[in-house]
Amino acid sequence: MLKDIIELDKKYYMNTFGDRLPVCFERGKGLKLYADNGDVYYDFLGGIAVNALGHSHPDFIDALKKQLDKLIHTSSLYYIENQAKLAQKLVENTCADKAFFCNSGAEANEAAFKLAKIYFYKKGEDRYEIISLDHSFHGRTLATVAATGQKHYQDPYRPLTPGFKQVAPNSFDALKSAVTDKTAAIMIELVQGESGVHPMDKEYAEKVRELCNEKGILLIVDEVQTGMGRLGKLFAHQLYGIEPDIFTCAKALGGGVPIGAMCAKADVASAFEPGDHGTTFGGNPLATAAGLAVFDIYEKENLVENSAEVGKYLKDKLLKTAEKYPEKIVEIRSMGLLIGIELKPEFAGPVFNRLFERKILTSLCKGVTIRIAPPLIITKEEADIFVNELDGVLAEL
Numbered sequence: 001m002l003k004d005i006i007e008l009d010k011k012y013y014m015n016t017f018g019d020r021l022p023v024c025f026e027r028g029k030g031l032k033l034y035a036d037n038g039d040v041y042y043d044f045l046g047g048i049a050v051n052a053l054g055h056s057h058p059d060f061i062d063a064l065k066k067q068l069d070k071l072i073h074t075s076s077l078y079y080i081e082n083q084a085k086l087a088q089k090l091v092e093n094t095c096a097d098k099a100f101f102c103n104s105g106a107e108a109n110e111a112a113f114k115l116a117k118i119y120f121y122k123k124g125e126d127r128y129e130i131i132s133l134d135h136s137f138h139g140r141t142l143a144t145v146a147a148t149g150q151k152h153y154q155d156p157y158r159p160l161t162p163g164f165k166q167v168a169p170n171s172f173d174a175l176k177s178a179v180t181d182k183t184a185a186i187m188i189e190l191v192q193g194e195s196g197v198h199p200m201d202k203e204y205a206e207k208v209r210e211l212c213n214e215k216g217i218l219l220i221v222d223e224v225q226t227g228m229g230r231l232g233k234l235f236a237h238q239l240y241g242i243e244p245d246i247f248t249c250a251k252a253l254g255g256g257v258p259i260g261a262m263c264a265k266a267d268v269a270s271a272f273e274p275g276d277h278g279t280t281f282g283g284n285p286l287a288t289a290a291g292l293a294v295f296d297i298y299e300k301e302n303l304v305e306n307s308a309e310v311g312k313y314l315k316d317k318l319l320k321t322a323e324k325y326p327e328k329i330v331e332i333r334s335m336g337l338l339i340g341i342e343l344k345p346e347f348a349g350p351v352f353n354r355l356f357e358r359k360i361l362t363s364l365c366k367g368v369t370i371r372i373a374p375p376l377i378i379t380k381e382e383a384d385i386f387v388n389e390l391d392g393v394l395a396e397l
């Protein structure tokens, strides 16, 4: 019973998540999630951009079961076939030459910071500064909090890890004037997800790349949320037409099994030599079997193309909704299946709550933007469910 679960949670689990939404899911199938009381929800948030294959995808479950019967974990002391093969997938489908696996987005970003720093250390250059953007989100570890340009995530943990600073997003001048001869890397999200789906301009991204080339600075793109087909290309940097020196990825990579990856160009990657970095769990046989199955299913079902197609379909429909409710909707910001619907502040909370009452799962960013990041298996018919329910809610408010 939900009531008992809440009681247990309140008694034993640390209060980092406060009052959660009053539901506990027991199983899922595709976009549907089934609560323990039999209620059926539509998951348009996809576990925050994680469940790209939806829930209980049969081929995915098969692949995991096969791996479970064979081996879960060995150690990085030994060769791991799935790990090598998943690294190959990431490299063959991107501009990167090497990959490293870990267990989360924050950990992938930590690995990126370490690689950037050791790269200059081994070149004998005194560069250690990392510039990132205001309103960004890079994770919850100490270094990723120092890179996350949001005061409320940083303030309780001061003094922050030194060497990090943030500048206004999408402002090339701000970035350029923050660069010093100590700057090692610039880390950006091409679309800021957590703050409510804020895309960078293409021209800005191109100029950042040029600036990095000019000054010998490494460009790190955080693709933890935008990666794995979310925006309608496998990675956001491919959509923007720029090549990062390092990019990170996690959320959708394991289809729900925890895994992160840090990928880099050969000359940068070679700065990591034996002993310079490591992990116990990262890229273990089970996690990398999950990643391989994700790639397999993406290819078989053309899920990246589907993300672009249904994403465009949803955008067109939502733009019409915005025209219909100009006094309630401020703006639609979307690329592929990462979609933000910014509302007038007085409507945002109520819209989010009423969608939930109608069994539609979304997230509310900064109190004003409804964000959805549905599974990449979503059909146009399922997309219509969201559009219709949103319309229903807006009509009654």
Ligand SMILES: *Cc1c(COP(=O)(O)O)cnc(C)c1O
Pocket (backbone or CB within 6 Å): 103, 104, 105, 106, 107, 109, 137, 138, 139, 140, 189, 193, 194, 222, 223, 224, 225, 226, 250, 251
């Ligand atoms: C979610 C997210 C992270 C952190 O990932 P965790 O797996 O929670 O550590 C980092 N960067 C971006 C852009 C994210 O969306």
